[in-house]
Amino acid sequence: MARIIVEVMLKPEILDPQGQAVKNALGRLGLTGVADVRQGKRFVIDVDDEAGVDEARIDELAGSLLSNPVIEDYAWRVVADTEAGA
Amino acid sequence: MTSSPTSEGVSGARIGVVTFPGTLDDVDASRAVALAGAEPVTLWHGDADLRDVDAVVLPGGFSYGDYLRCGAIARFAPVMEPLVAAARGGLPVLGICNGFQILCETHLLPGALTRNESLHFVCRDQRLRVETADTFWTSDFEPGDEIVIPLKNGEGNYVADERVLDELEAENRVVFRYLGGNPNGSRRDIAGISNARGNVVGLMPHPEHAVEDLTGPGTDGLGLFTSALTAIVNA
Numbered sequence: 055m056a057r058i059i060v061e062v063m064l065k066p067e068i069l070d071p072q073g074q075a076v077k078n079a080l081g082r083l084g085l086t087g088v089a090d091v092r093q094g095k096r097f098v099i100d101v102d103d104e105a106g107v108d109e110a111r112i113d114e115l116a117g118s119l120l121s122n123p124v125i126e127d128y129a130w131r132v133v134a135d136t137e138a139g140a
Numbered sequence: 141m142t143s144s145p146t147s148e149g150v151s152g153a154r155i156g157v158v159t160f161p162g163t164l165d166d167v168d169a170s171r172a173v174a175l176a177g178a179e180p181v182t183l184w185h186g187d188a189d190l191r192d193v194d195a196v197v198l199p200g201g202f203s204y205g206d207y208l209r210c211g212a213i214a215r216f217a218p219v220m221e222p223l224v225a226a227a228r229g230g231l232p233v234l235g236i237c238n239g240f241q242i243l244c245e246t247h248l249l250p251g252a253l254t255r256n257e258s259l260h261f262v263c264r265d266q267r268l269r270v271e272t273a274d275t276f277w278t279s280d281f282e283p284g285d286e287i288v289i290p291l292k293n294g295e296g297n298y299v300a301d302e303r304v305l306d307e308l309e310a311e312n313r314v315v316f317r318y319l320g321g322n323p324n325g326s327r328r329d330i331a332g333i334s335n336a337r338g339n340v341v342g343l344m345p346h347p348e349h350a351v352e353d354l355t356g357p358g359t360d361g362l363g364l365f366t367s368a369l370t371a372i373v374n375a
Contacts, residue, residue: 067298069325071259105344119216120243122209122253125299 055099058129062121063094107132153178153372156193158297161212164201172348176365185217195232196371198239208294211241232276232368233340237293240342249333249342251300257325265357266291266345267319268331272312275338280367289350289362298326298346308333316343
């Protein structure tokens with residue numbers, strides 16, 4: 055069993071109105087000094103065994119299905135079972 | 141024009157309307173096609189078959205529940221493979237709202253639609269300016285025409301980088317612009333764009349909801365469908 059973590063964030067130049075709304079809520083709840091909040095996505099993909107992880111295919115799908123390269127950046131990594139509590 | 145749309149179409153032109161799981165406006169789009177004088181042909185997301193249609197409408201709604209990103213999963217539906225190939229070959233394709241989002245996800249159109257700047261879902265009758273008549277879907281208009289059609293979306297904020305926006309304007313590919321206030325934060329008030337050839341057009345507002353006085357703010361939306369019909373009949 056292996057676990058692949060894919061994280062997707064809006065590109066820095068793309069406005070993130072959801073992050074702005076969260077930032078405003080943090081301020082209302084008394085957290086001071088928050089300069090910025092950006093909201094993203096995290097995909098946790100479990101595969102049967104690590105030998106089966108096709109890195110080129112994972113990268114292709116992370117950059118097409120899981121993210122839209124026009125507005126989002128992605129990063130992915132394979133984690134061992136011991137980290138699999140993620 | 142009679143009060144009820146014909147099912148055969150007076151022109152012989154056949155315009156397909158795709159239904160995905162979660163599509164809402166396919167029936168209205170088919171009705172608009174019929175009112176314009178063409179025969180609406182239902183297309184199914186799971187069939188990689190365009191049924192020899194002369195043009196295709198990707199209607200509005202929430203395909204696949206807008207999961208992941210709006211239009212992101214619909215892009216990979218079986219019907220999209222022949223559709224993308226045909227669009228690249230010149231088939232007229234109109235994407236409305238969720239259909240526009242799908243066209244951006246397929247990269248048939250540049251840019252992307254993101255969450256409205258206000259975070260609010262916006263539903264209102266929207267005034268637009270038709271910026272160009274040089275597309276398959278706007279040839280019955282004059283540049284500068286003002287139309288009113290419904291707008292209803294939560295993720296209609298058109299974004300693209302400055303280079304793409306400059307290119308769209310230089311090539312006369314901004315097809316519709318918002319008037320009377322930008323409803324969603326779209327860059328340069330862009331409501332709709334086309335590809336370089338002008339056969340693929342996407343817009344967020346809904347022309348198919350403005351084809352009859354009884355049910356819409358007017359009939360300004362009909363012009364998009366009659367434009368396509370003109371292009372097909374003259375082809």
